[in-house]
Amino acid sequence: MDPAAVDVAELTGPEQSLESTVRLVWFLRAALAAVVLGAVAGALSVVLDGPAWVGAVVFTVLFLFGATRAHLRYESWSYRVRTDSLFLDRGVLTRVRTVVPYVRIQHVDASRGPVERAFGLATVVVYTAGSRGADVSIPGLTPDRADDLQDRLKRLAIAAEGEDAV
Incomplete structure (x- = not known):
């Protein structure tokens, strides 16, 4: 994939919330x-x-x-794929806002445990360069949304860093 051929604006979007089914889980x-x-x-x-x-x-x-x-917890969770980074906003008692620059992304997984499969959900895990525990997860997505997000983040990381990014 040629990093210059990636249309960054096409891969970004507005703030997203989780699927309401995750609240039931x-x-x-x-x-x-x-x-x-x-x-x-x-x-x-x-x-x-x-x-x-x-x-x-x-x-x-x-x-x-x-x-x-x-x-x-459900009401407080949101994420946004921006032009230069992934932005997560979450937390009930302590609000946590995380910015993950695409150049720091090592790889991205979409996972589905047994409970998630039973409810038709998936989680995207973004592994970053840096300190231990710096990885972030986005739970409560449909499998299609998780796969799409994984692909978009991979393409954005490659555009930000070059072919070695992911």
Whole structure:
């Protein structure tokens, strides 16, 4: 692929949000955690001769917290493919804004774990040059959107750095 032949403007676009299905996945994960921790708290309470309702209270509090967090997390997530970088904006309590210059991209993966496959979702992982933990993930995309984003980021990285970029 000739880096000069890449039309950067064609590959960029407006701010994008995640697929709404990811909110359900995050909600179900929170519910599962609430069930497990509520059951453990209830069992411990009974074993220690405490009130039997402790498990229900723990479940209710964790479930409400997790459901609220899942909704707020979904509402706070966005990304944008810009002319010089990938921009991510996310976070519930702590807002995180990440700018990934295309010249720093090493490679881009589109992955689908078992839960994501069950819900028709995928995640794009962008591996960057630099410190450990500098990689970024964009969850909650359809497989087609993930493949398209992976291809666009690869082409933009090549245009920014040359054929050795990705």
